[in-house]
Amino acid sequence: MPAKNFRNSSTTFMKTPTDDHELIRWIDGEMNETERARFEERLKQDPALSTEARKMRALSDTLRAHMPAEMRVPHADYFNTQIGVRITQMALDDARARTTTPSWSAQLMQWFRQPWFALAGAAALAVLCFLVMNPAGSGSTGSMILSSYTPNTHVQARTYHDQNADATVLMLDGLDAMPADRKISGVNIRRSEVEPELASTTMYDDKGAAVLMISRDALGNPLLSPEG
Amino acid sequence: MxxxxxxxxxxxxxxxxxxxxxxxxxxxxxxxxxxxxxxxxxxxxxxxxxxxxxxxxxxxxxxxxxxxxxxxxxxxxxxxxxxxxxxxxxxxxxxxxxxxxxGEFDDERSEHRVAVGAEAAPRGDLAPDAALTNAELGSRIHEAIAKLSPEHRQVIVLREVEGLAYEEIAALIPCSLGTVMSRLFYARKKLQELLHDVYENSH
The missing domain is CATH 1.10.1740.10 (RNA polymerase sigma factor, region 2, helix turn helix motif)
Structure with a gap:
């Protein structure tokens, strides 16, 4: 890089890239003690360099004051939700990609006790969960509950995988006792689909009928369709 | 880091x-x-x-x-x-x-576009906040940063916002220490040029 001229009121200096580097190293505090002392001595002798150094440091200070290291994320809740949806979608895609036999889905059954959801609705409870069918190569199966949410803080949602039933069981603790004569019927969830744009998950039974859709309202709270 | x-x-x-x-x-x-x-x-x-x-x-x-x-x-x-x-x-x-x-990524072209030591250096006292409100100055800085080449913008952000040391910037980009210093110098020169009137008006 060619040396550059810059003019002072009385003298013309030849400025080199080394000068440029020294200048910004001084501004950024990248000099050791000896270098700094030598450069500051030079600044005393060179008014033009001193002025340039002062102005560049002022610019640096102004930039730091107006470029925050942390900013408010627009639609922050939606930002998080979308990440969750995309992670779910990736898990589903990975599961599908790993599928080697057409019968794998027959091994993956999750039982949702529909009246539990009805009861949950009565108790103002909503549970959000993403079920990910996750066949692991050789045919072993599993599910992953990605998240759950209970607006009613007295109700706790827990999940576990029951190997004997080959099912993911959703436990809702804290609900009122169920009447002994209540008839409980089950729904087999055969598969689920995530709609990233709608941030929703739809669950289908073994006949391909949609039985439940989980999404979020404008405030980010879970919505169940049809309502419990 | x-x-x-x-x-x-x-x-x-x-x-x-x-x-x-x-x-x-x-x-x-x-x-x-x-x-x-x-x-x-x-x-x-x-x-x-x-x-x-x-x-x-x-x-x-x-x-x-x-x-x-x-x-x-x-x-x-x-x-x-x-x-x-x-x-x-x-x-x-x-x-x-x-x-x-x-073509915005032409770092060499961007570096030489700055008239070093000429009109790039702002004149007058450096008190831009006195002339512009905080929001106006922030907006001007935003516009000026947007006009930098991506590589110049990158070193300015890594240094001024994240406060990384030169060696850390060089390792992250990656490039030589000399390149980091050159880019920082020319990026600042360019910003001085772009924000020239801000400083002049505050005089």
Missing amino acids: PAAAATDPGEVSDIDLVKRSQGGDTRAFDALVTRYRGRIYAMTYHLIQNETEAWDLAQEAFIKAWRALPTFKHDAGFYTWLYRIAHNVCYDWLRKKKIQGD
């Missing part, structure tokens, strides 16, 4: 959240997203200078981080690791933009 956000006593540590995330706990990962989204978004915003693109790229960085979590070894802080991912996401985006052909 950029430091992790200070955590309140009693707050779950990054390490705990990362370990739970590595086990597939998305709620733990969601907590990490909430903890660092503001800093990652600020970084992508300063580099890209477009709110929508910055939002998307910040999200992309978290998605990539989730996918790469099994490889995270805890030998670096989570934020440092995440920061590198976000930086690379932005850099790839800028590189793709260059390939699509706006």
